[in-house]
Amino acid sequence: MEININNKSISSLKEPGAPIIIVTLPEIAEAILNACKEYGIEVAGCCDNETRKLDDLYCGVKVYHTPSLPKYFPKARLIIAYHNLQESAEQLSALGYDEFYSPLELLKNYDVKKYQHRVTQLFMETRIAVTNKSHESYFDKSITYLRSLDVQITTKCSLKCQSCSNLMQYYTSAKNTDTEILKSIEILADNVDDISEYRVIGGEPLMNKDWANIVNGIIEKDIKRKVFVFTNGTIKPKDEQLESFHGKDVNFYITDYGNLSRNIDVTEESLKKYNISYFRKPADNWVDCSGIKKHNRTAKENEIVFNECCAKQLYTLLSGKLFSCPFIANAVELNAIPNNRFDYVDLHSNAPDLKQKIERLVNMKSFFPACDYCVGRPKDPTTAKVYDGKGMIEPGIQAPKPISYKEFI
Ligand code: SF4
Numbered sequence: 397m398e399i400n401i402n403n404k405s406i407s408s409l410k411e412p413g414a415p416i417i418i419v420t421l422p423e424i425a426e427a428i429l430n431a432c433k434e435y436g437i438e439v440a441g442c443c444d445n446e447t448r449k450l451d452d453l454y455c456g457v458k459v460y461h462t463p464s465l466p467k468y469f470p471k472a473r474l475i476i477a478y479h480n481l482q483e484s485a486e487q488l489s490a491l492g493y494d495e496f497y498s499p500l501e502l503l504k505n506y507d508v509k510k511y512q513h514r515v516t517q518l519f520m521e522t523r524i525a526v527t528n529k530s531h532e533s534y535f536d537k538s539i540t541y542l543r544s545l546d547v548q549i550t551t552k553c554s555l556k557c558q559s560c561s562n563l564m565q566y567y568t569s570a571k572n573t574d575t576e577i578l579k580s581i582e583i584l585a586d587n588v589d590d591i592s593e594y595r596v597i598g599g600e601p602l603m604n605k606d607w608a609n610i611v612n613g614i615i616e617k618d619i620k621r622k623v624f625v626f627t628n629g630t631i632k633p634k635d636e637q638l639e640s641f642h643g644k645d646v647n648f649y650i651t652d653y654g655n656l657s658r659n660i661d662v663t664e665e666s667l668k669k670y671n672i673s674y675f676r677k678p679a680d681n682w683v684d685c686s687g688i689k690k691h692n693r694t695a696k697e698n699e700i701v702f703n704e705c706c707a708k709q710l711y712t713l714l715s716g717k718l719f720s721c722p723f724i725a726n727a728v729e730l731n732a733i734p735n736n737r738f739d740y741v742d743l744h745s746n747a748p749d750l751k752q753k754i755e756r757l758v759n760m761k762s763f764f765p766a767c768d769y770c771v772g773r774p775k776d777p778t779t780a781k782v783y784d785g786k787g788m789i790e791p792g793i794q795a796p797k798p799i800s801y802k803e804f805i
């Protein structure tokens with residue numbers, strides 16, 4: 397069935413009709429709710445695939461589990477807050493819905509300063525800008541667009557979570573990426589239309605002593621770039637490093653591992669001191685997805701795994717190659733899967749058709765050969781059709797030593 401998503405929403409949603417539901421709860425869902433109130437649009441509820449979000453009201457509104465939504469609302473008008481419109485609409489369409497809206501118009505004149513949000517105002521501004529860009533690109537099929545790029549600057553981590561989805565638990569000789577990574581970023585940026593956010597990640601990116609230079613190097617090429625540094629709160633950034641981000645769109649995303657995040661409070665204080673936007677979030681809701689083994693699935697089964705995967709557009713840059721997800725990036729880096737040129741694009745290959753190769757990877761609709769080695773990474777493991785992992789797991793359990801695996805050399 398063809399999916400139709402409306403980018404003009406206000407006049408239709410103000411009309412009487414089926415109940416209005418906000419789909420998924422990223423930070424911007426709060427702004428969408430506020431905007432609906434401003435326009436006199438009554439929201440009946442929200443829905444999300446993550447069961448942990450069902451316990452409480454969200455900004456005073458009831459949250460439903462997406463797969464169960466038809467039980468409560470056989471008909472609904474759905475405003476998709478999730479950055480990937482197509483992915484959300486496909487799931488909802490399979491549940492029998494056909495009336496979808498992007499919040500683009502609702503958020504067009506949204507004044508962040510008028511409201512107090514659950515995240516900092518700066519963070520909300522950035523999230524809205526990124527989601528808007530992502531939705532605009534959906535309506536403009538002519539562009540090659542990356543909502544985010546994970547710039548993996550190290551495979552070292554100060555923690556060793558045994559179920560790390562980025563596979564850090566397998567590294568025996570973890571190492572930093574040098575500033576050459578900036579060259580790879582520019583090759584990629586020259587061959588796509590837009591990258592909304594650069595996510596500097598590891599392992600723990602602050603393990604790489606060059607991390608702040610890399611962040612500044614990304615922005616040096618274009619002051620409008622947005623950078624998010626993903627940290628686990630174990631290492632406090634130095635004052636001079638934070639000071640060097642003044643006037644730049646640098647944001648922090650801090651995962652709170654409780655006692656393991658031993659420097660999280662001082663990090664938060666420093667970020668406040670330098671007026672750097674951040675979001676602190678507990679490490680929770682982990683879906684087991686870190687096993688590596690050949691499954692010998694049929695093409696149809698791998699297609700289902702890929703379609704159900706919530707990480708397939710976490711484009712990752714590692715060792716000069718572009719990957720569709722962190723699993724493939726690190727499995728290749730570890731030689732834990734056979735080297736297959738269809739799994740990535742080598743940005744330094746000087747291939748005359750580099751742009752087309754990148755487009756193919758970004759617009760992949762079936763699956764990558766590496767997906768057969770992955771247990772799958774569904775949003776909701778309880779409803780996944782093909783998934784070989786353990787389901788929801790306790791986050792942040794530490795591995796006493798690196799986990800062994802079969803190497804392909
Ligand atoms: S903190 Fe844990 S989950 Fe995060 S990168 Fe390190 S090992 Fe992986």
Ligand code: SF4
Nearest residue numbers: 705708721723767770
């Ligand atoms: S290997 Fe395939 S299924 Fe696994 S995380 Fe990557 S894209 Fe998703």
